Every structure is written in C-alpha cells, then in structure tokens.
Amino acid sequence: MRHSLMAKSLAVIGLMSVLTSYAEFAHAQSAVPAADLYISDAKRLYERLAGVKVPLDDVRIREIALSLSKGDNLEAARRATEHPSFLNLTVKQMALKLSTREEAINVPFNDFAASFLGVTRDRTDSRELLFGNFFYIADPALAPADKVRSNLVSDILSSNNHYSDLESKNYDLGAVLKRQPMQQIVYATNDKDKMIVEATVNSPDAAGVLTSRSFTSSHLSAGTNRRAVEYTFREFLCLRIEDWADTRASDLRIGRDIDRFPGGDHNKFATTCKGCHTGMDGFRGAFAKWDYTDMPKNIDALKGSPNRGYNADANGVAPKLNQNGTVFPNGYVTIDNSFVNNSNMGTNSSVIEWRGDNITKGNGVKEFGKLVSNTKRFSQCMSKRIFESVCRKTLDLTSQTELAKRYAEEFEKQNYRIKDMYEFISVQPECGLISQRGT
Numbered sequence: 001m002r003h004s005l006m007a008k009s010l011a012v013i014g015l016m017s018v019l020t021s022y023a024e025f026a027h028a029q030s031a032v033p034a035a036d037l038y039i040s041d042a043k044r045l046y047e048r049l050a051g052v053k054v055p056l057d058d059v060r061i062r063e064i065a066l067s068l069s070k071g072d073n074l075e076a077a078r079r080a081t082e083h084p085s086f087l088n089l090t091v092k093q094m095a096l097k098l099s100t101r102e103e104a105i106n107v108p109f110n111d112f113a114a115s116f117l118g119v120t121r122d123r124t125d126s127r128e129l130l131f132g133n134f135f136y137i138a139d140p141a142l143a144p145a146d147k148v149r150s151n152l153v154s155d156i157l158s159s160n161n162h163y164s165d166l167e168s169k170n171y172d173l174g175a176v177l178k179r180q181p182m183q184q185i186v187y188a189t190n191d192k193d194k195m196i197v198e199a200t201v202n203s204p205d206a207a208g209v210l211t212s213r214s215f216t217s218s219h220l221s222a223g224t225n226r227r228a229v230e231y232t233f234r235e236f237l238c239l240r241i242e243d244w245a246d247t248r249a250s251d252l253r254i255g256r257d258i259d260r261f262p263g264g265d266h267n268k269f270a271t272t273c274k275g276c277h278t279g280m281d282g283f284r285g286a287f288a289k290w291d292y293t294d295m296p297k298n299i300d301a302l303k304g305s306p307n308r309g310y311n312a313d314a315n316g317v318a319p320k321l322n323q324n325g326t327v328f329p330n331g332y333v334t335i336d337n338s339f340v341n342n343s344n345m346g347t348n349s350s351v352i353e354w355r356g357d358n359i360t361k362g363n364g365v366k367e368f369g370k371l372v373s374n375t376k377r378f379s380q381c382m383s384k385r386i387f388e389s390v391c392r393k394t395l396d397l398t399s400q401t402e403l404a405k406r407y408a409e410e411f412e413k414q415n416y417r418i419k420d421m422y423e424f425i426s427v428q429p430e431c432g433l434i435s436q437r438g439t
C-alpha cells in the first residue's frame with residue numbers, strides 16, 4: 001500500500017517533469033517555426049533598409065524574424081537599420097539627390113550629405129538641417145589626415161576633397177562622421193610679406209545644409225540667388241516653382257531685372273512672370289549676403305578681408321541682387337537681407353501651412369530655414385522622401401493627403417527624427433515590405 005502510493009507519487013513527479021520538459025521542448029520547437037515564417041519578410045525589410053542584398057545566413061535576419069514573430073515590428077526595423085549600409089547607402093542616396101542641381105544620386109559624397117547622415121544617425125531634430133549651426137567631418141582619430149585630406153580651408157570649405165576621399169577610400173561614413181559645432185567661412189589676410197594667409201571665421205548666418213558648400217555651389221554661384229529659394233522649396237517642401245506660383249500676391253519685392261512688359265505686354269508679366277517671381281523674389285533677400293565663388297562666401301563674415309574678399313555693394317549686399325537694374329528701374333532694390341513671405345495666400349497657405357511666431361517676414365538664411373522647416377509641408381515632404389526611399393513607390397502629396405498628414409503627424413511626434421521615421425514607415429502595411437497576416 002505504502003509502496004504503491006510512493007510509486008504513484010514518483011510516477012506523478014516523473015510525469016510532471018516529462019510534461020515540463022515537453023513544454024520547454026514544445027516552446028523551443030514552436031519558436032523556431034514561428035520565426036521561420038517571418039524569414040522572408042525579415043530579409044525583405046532588412047535588404048530594403050540596408051539597400052543591399054544580404055545572405056540568408058546573416059544572423060541578423062533571424063533576429064529580425066524573431067522580432068516580427070513577436071509582433072514587435074519596430075524593433076525588427078531598428079535591427080535592420082543597424083546595418084552600416086542603411087546610412088552608407090540608403091540615406092546617402094536620398095541626401096545626395098537633394099544636394100545638387102542635377103538631383104543625381106551618383107555624385108560624390110559631400111558636406112550636405114554628411115550633415116544628413118549625421119543628423120539621421122544621431123537622431124537629432126531634422127529641422128536643424130535647415131537652420132542649425134553645425135557640420136560633419138570625419139573624426140581624425142578614425143580617418144587620419146594621411147589617408148583622408150582634411151585641411152579645413154583647402155579640403156573641406158574650398159573643395160570636396162575630404163568627403164570624396166572618405167567615400168573613395170571606403171570609410172564607413174556612418175561610423176566616422178563627427179559633428180562640429182560652428183560653420184566656418186574662409187577668410188584671407190596678407191601677412192607681412194604680402195602672402196595670402198587663409199584662415200576661417202565663424203559663419204554669421206549658418207543655416208544647416210542651406211549654407212553648405214554643396215548647396216551654395218549649386219544654387220548661389222552666378223545667377224541671382226533666386227535658385228536657392230527655388231531649390232529649398234523643391235527639396236524640402238516637395239514643391240516645384242510652378243506649384244507655388246501665385247499671380248495674386250504682391251509684386252513689390254520683384255527685382256528690377258524682371259521685365260514688367262515682356263514683349264511689350266504687361267499682361268504677360270501679370271499672368272506668368274509675377275506668379276513665380278513674387279514668392280521667390282520675396283524670399284530671395286534671405287540670401288542677399290551670400291555668394292559662391294570657389295567656396296561659400298558671406299559678406300558680413302568677410303568684411304575687412306583684404307583678399308579673398310567679397311563682392312558687395314555700398315549696402316553690403318551681393319551686387320547680383322540688383323543687377324540689370326535698368327530693365328524695370330521701379331522694381332525692388334535689395335538693401336539688406338530681409339525677406340517677406342508672399343506665399344501665404346489661398347492654396348499656398350493650405351498646402352504649406354506656415355507655423356511660428358512670425359510667418360510674414362525675417363532676415364537671413366537661418367530665419368528662412370527656420371520658417372520653411374516649421375511648416376507642415378516640410379514634415380509631409382520629408383515623410384514622402386523617406387517613404388519613396390524605403391518603399392520604392394510614389395507618395396503623391398496632392399492625392400494621398402490622408403496618408404501624408406498621418407505620416408507628418410507621426411514624424412513630428414517623433415521629434416523629426418529621420419531614422420525613426422524610416423523604421424516607422426518601413427513596417428507600415430502600405431509600404432508593402434511585411435506580409436499582412438490575418439489580424
């Protein structure tokens with residue numbers, strides 16, 4: 001009796017331990033097949049964020065699949081953006097496209113793209129790309145000067161040597177870039193032997209990538225500084241000049257070089273020229289103290305520089321702002337770097353949605369960049385760029401307004417972090433990277 005009871009309890013204990021180990025076994029077994037179901041999703045997500053093919057035995061694929069199997073899609077995306085190619089390829093290509101007039105991705109790495117990568121990696125507020133006083137260069141401890149040309153004047157500010165070396169020598173850009181606090185302008189003086197000595201001074205109007213070498217060389221060299229406004233809207237608000245033209249706005253700010261009677265016809269001015277030029281010429285004053293020849297130049301920074309001077313008129317503005325003044329002498333004469341916002345009426349006001357303390361006017365590029373980056377349109381445009389980069393399909397801000405607004409709100413909620421937004425968008429159903437399983 002006693003014996004059999006003991007046998008029974010032994011049997012129970014035995015059964016319990018079998019059950020426990022079976023449960024463990026079953027759990028371990030089920031974890032593998034569950035994650036296995038997500039392997040192809042994981043690979044797709046990983047490859048799209050990294051922008052490269054990855055071999056199936058890459059350990060991270062299994063980690064990503066495991067996160068997906070637990071329903072933690074954002075965690076999965078975060079693991080995927082840890083691939084160095086996320087910054088070195090995916091984000092770099094998006095940034096390069098915005099950095100030059102050609103909007104090509106196959107141009108050398110440059111200071112504009114470096115800032116973009118840095119801000120993405122460091123998860124800082126991307127609005128600062130339009131007004132922050134910083135730039136990114138390689139950490140000299142990681143990319144020594146005997147391998148990467150790194151002279152601030154000759155290789156960073158007056159040429160692209162530093163950035164093209166980093167790329168051509170295959171540095172892990174996302175790993176070596178280091179944020180520097182103050183944008184610089186090259187300032188030249190004579191020494192006692194009348195030799196030119198070049199040094200740098202702090203930029204008085206630093207505005208993120210808008211005052212980068214790449215952007216200024218593309219949009220402030222020659223011309224009339226109008227293109228800088230055109231491309232700020234184009235790249236950061238996803239608006240082509242014809243999209244925000246408004247013939248009803250004031251023409252008070254339109255320059256003297258713009259004919260009010262083209263071909264003898266004032267109506268032509270009123271119905272075509274004025275539309276583009278009212279908005280563009282209104283903002284153009286922001287760039288009145290900027291120019292580009294061989295390097296970005298700011299007139300206020302270069303005051304008193306005897307050599308690599310600057311080209312400025314009596315009011316301290318770039319003469320090109322007032323060139324061809326005889327075409328229409330009653331047009332606007334630029335005397336300072338003030339700008340006005342003529343793009344806040346009708347459709348423009350609802351499409352752009354300006355926000356901030358003063359949306360009607362300001363001074364200089366930094367204030368211009370701040371104004372632009374605080375619009376709702378900026379958030380929509382950045383979302384569109386990220387969506388198109390990772391989902392590889394179009395997000396049309398005019399017809400897909402609901403989606404654009406939802407993304408913009410999410411982007412702002414995430415404090416304008418580009419990396420977080422990449423991760424968020426990559427796992428949305430409409431992006432199509434993750435199979436939709438019955439919910």
Ligand code: HEC
Nearest residue numbers: 223224226227230241242257258259262269272273276277
């Ligand atoms: C679709 C928009 C648009 C319309 C319409 C337009 N412009 Fe312009 N205009 C621009 C842009 C953008 C620039 C700056 C181009 C650049 O520097 O690359 C510009 C520049 C100019 C310049 C300066 C060129 C230079 O670099 O010296 C003049 C002059 C000019 N426009 C006159 C006119 C006249 C006259 C009309 C009407 C017949 C007109 N524009 C209509 C967009 C427009």
